[in-house]
Amino acid sequence: MTNSNNRSATHSIHPMFLDRWSPRAFTGEAMDRATLMTIIEAGHWAPSAFNYQPWRFVYALKGDKHFDALLGTLIEFNQGWAKNASALIFVISDTLSRPADGSAPKLSRSHSFDAGAAWGYMALQAIHSGYHAHAMTGVDFDKAAAVMGVPSEYKIEAAIAVGKMGDKSILPEGLQAKETPNSRKPLSDVASEGTFKA
Numbered sequence: 001m002t003n004s005n006n007r008s009a010t011h012s013i014h015p016m017f018l019d020r021w022s023p024r025a026f027t028g029e030a031m032d033r034a035t036l037m038t039i040i041e042a043g044h045w046a047p048s049a050f051n052y053q054p055w056r057f058v059y060a061l062k063g064d065k066h067f068d069a070l071l072g073t074l075i076e077f078n079q080g081w082a083k084n085a086s087a088l089i090f091v092i093s094d095t096l097s098r099p100a101d102g103s104a105p106k107l108s109r110s111h112s113f114d115a116g117a118a119w120g121y122m123a124l125q126a127i128h129s130g131y132h133a134h135a136m137t138g139v140d141f142d143k144a145a146a147v148m149g150v151p152s153e154y155k156i157e158a159a160i161a162v163g164k165m166g167d168k169s170i171l172p173e174g175l176q177a178k179e180t181p182n183s184r185k186p187l188s189d190v191a192s193e194g195t196f197k198a
């Protein structure tokens, strides 16, 4: 049993897994580039099939010229709170496996799985660095592809808002009520021995 961040895990795990959560109230303060790169670096050390490293990261720091353009690709709801993030990172994956021996590229089975691992690593590094990361698929993906210049064989997986947690009073009332770490289904609902359980 592990308790942290007002959450309880049945089995004993590192508390960082409970400490990572997805707040929407960010302070909007500036973040230094080295800290942002530390978080992205952590993502880059995720494992991937054949070590193809299919992830790509497009980022902008608040106050820099690209921030508003990237923010503008989020759906309005997400723009409302993510505007106070200190940085935005888009996680993109290469849908093609490109073997190092130069043989023909083929469809990758695991590009999203691998990129998801990279997001998880970044989220944990963010906590370790004193920040929080909040993933979003509430994105206008066509607009995002155009703004970032993403070729069609790459998939934009998600956007991530990174920032210092702020006071929930800066959020609209409806969101203030939700601004608290949530829980999980019982582990037995999602883990089964030997055969699949829906």
Ligand SMILES: Cc1cc2nc3c(=O)[nH]c(=O)nc-3n(C[C@H](O)[C@H](O)[C@H](O)COP(=O)(O)O)c2cc1C
Residues within 6 Å of the ligand: 020, 021, 022, 023, 078, 134, 135, 136, 137, 138, 139, 158, 181, 182
């Ligand atoms: C792939 C993905 C997409 C998400 N999209 C959004 C989003 O568009 N807007 C939002 O406010 N939260 C979004 N979330 C946050 C989830 O709602 C949140 O991670 C989930 O409720 C679990 O809560 P926790 O991260 O605090 O543990 C997203 C999370 C993930 C992983």
